Amino acid sequence: MTTTVRITWDAASARRARRQFLTGPATTGTPVAEVVGAMLGAHAQVFSAAELSVGMRTDAATRADVRAALWDERTLIKTYGPRGTVHLLPARELPLFSAALSAVPTGPSPFPPDVRLTEEQAGQVVTAIGDALDGRCLTLDELSEEVVARTGPWAGDRVMPAFQDLWPRWRQVMHRAGWAGALCFGPNRGRKATYTRPLPGGPGKATYTRPLPGGPEAGPGDALAAFVHRYLHTYGPATPQYFARWLAAPSGWATALFGELAAAGRIEEVLFEGTPAWVAAGDTDFPQGPPRGVRLLPYFDAYVIAGQPRERLFPGAAYERALGGGQAGNYPVLLVDGVVAGVWHQRRRGRRTTVTVEPLVRLTARQERELGEQVERAGEVLEATPELVVGEVTVGPHA
Template identity: 30%
Template sequence: MTWGDILRWRIERQFLGATRGPDLVAVARRLSGVHAQLAASAVTALHLRVAGGATAASVDEALWGSRTLVKTWAARGTLHLLPAADLPTWVAAMSTRTRETTGSWLRYHGVTAEQMADIIAAVPDVLGGEPLTREELAAAIIKATRHKDLREPLTQGFGAVLKPLAFRGLLCSGPPLGRNVTFVAPRQWLDEWDEVETERAIDTLALAYLGTYGPSTADEFSRWFDLKPALAKRSFARLADDLVELEGGVLPAGLAGEVAGKRPASVHLLPAFDPYVVGSLRQLDRVVSGDNKAKVSRPQGWISPALVVDGRIDGVWDGDTVTPFVPLARSIRSALARGFPEVGVAD
């Protein structure tokens, strides 16, 4: 078994190989959420993996029509599309985060511990199933808490002060109103749910992560999810009987036998922030050809669109030009010409 076997197996597990996912929900579940900081990239990531493809309209229907997907801050505190049915499990694990109680976090984001506690207490009373814009939500919180100086922190574009609310299941994205984002209370926008036990939630998400991005370690899972390292290590210890050791970490025992199977060659142009790349950031030495990690994971958290050949990141691209990291075989150039005729290859 080689690292090349592992990368080709990951391609299959992510519905990028011979088999596509049956629907948007199945793909989002297999990927442990679809990174959605860039909406267009999320749609492309789903389109590549869903049988029959996906469009912005079909994703919007799943989010705002059938409500089978939910958009919220999740892994690493970034926006993701998650299966709505899985949100209780995610909330149980994410609610272990307590960064917003630390002095450094509070000072950086311009709020006090008292204000943050009052925000968390007020939101269940001011946010329901009717979407509120960021400004409307801020006004309602200020009215309820009487903290008039909260407007700037609450309306900040990246939503740092709102993220702890999402982690507790008090807030998720609602349908956009023109160019304005909106927020709703998940238990009213979706359905009320029974609480999930924290350890069971973490174990469920750890197995899902390993089944798509493994083999991996507790430390890598901790960083990928933004989970306290001790909680990740205890989860891997609880799951030890269900895991097997491979190069690079552990894998669910039931999947280990699939890794060495033969698979057809594959060539993909993946969008920025594609889950395949984001899930490999801690292993880029093994995944990226040559000394090119900095071209894939760039400053300010930007993850480049990637050329992926048999699971290995062999280049980046910018919309009309592929910049390879290694000489490309004629078969790869032919595959690119057939599948992406509008994209050229830089010499």
């Protein structure tokens, strides 16, 4: 008779922290792309937050190292990742992300019928984007002209509400072009972002100014199985609902996918705090938790976005203080022993930055020393001289 493995929250959070370089930072010489891969991507809508997410997981890397990996070494790529949001991804893993994310079903369109694209139109736009960007870097306006010329005037209709403005219709599927490997960010042209095509000809045939490391081509089923395995390795134990929330995917689809992988022996059921959950098959070795130590994590850090159950990660007062309307990532957070125990904010002025930290628990003398070390490390990452202020954070989310 098989005995179901029982896993506590402390053990799970200890393993998650260890596998993401939060228990011990990556040592000098560890490639930046390896750190990003361990997180399953760094959220990069606010690029300085991505620099901090990566740098705070290392003992020496700075924002310059992250930028060099992205623009010079080409070991990172900036594109649309999970949830259709901008991420840094390891370039060599882009074929896997592209195949897996393209296989995730999209939910109902949030736009009214006269605004949304049909699936046929969406496919035309994605193809047009890839063709327009093949071997070129274009600004958004230049890309828009190319897409309209290659599809039709309907693609350029300014009907899509966004930030007190109206965007052209085709931009509804910009993230899907990223998932398909037809689009990624290129180097800025002055103050304007540019876009280029990272995977001409499809996954495994990557060229991006200079060749990117490629990867074997995989079918959607193989890619999804590998993707779930990577997710469970980093964030397991997890339920299909946790996985669906991380991807902004339909819950029923995720439940069916986990059922198929379980039937094939690819994943294994465990009891996580008494609730059925899943890990990759055979991956049931967990440390004794909780993870010890103090960490500062920026906006939308991978650990807090994917960490579930959320009420365990944001215990007590942290659930109200550090979540914006129940959404993780709106505030930079203070982690104490693997759980959110405060918020913080940094305000930069020239070469100096003031880091205000609002703890929600009483810190021990050791934890106060570790907080000071984390602030110093944040200054190193941002290439600024930091000053620590312990007190109330008065700014709101996304400030």
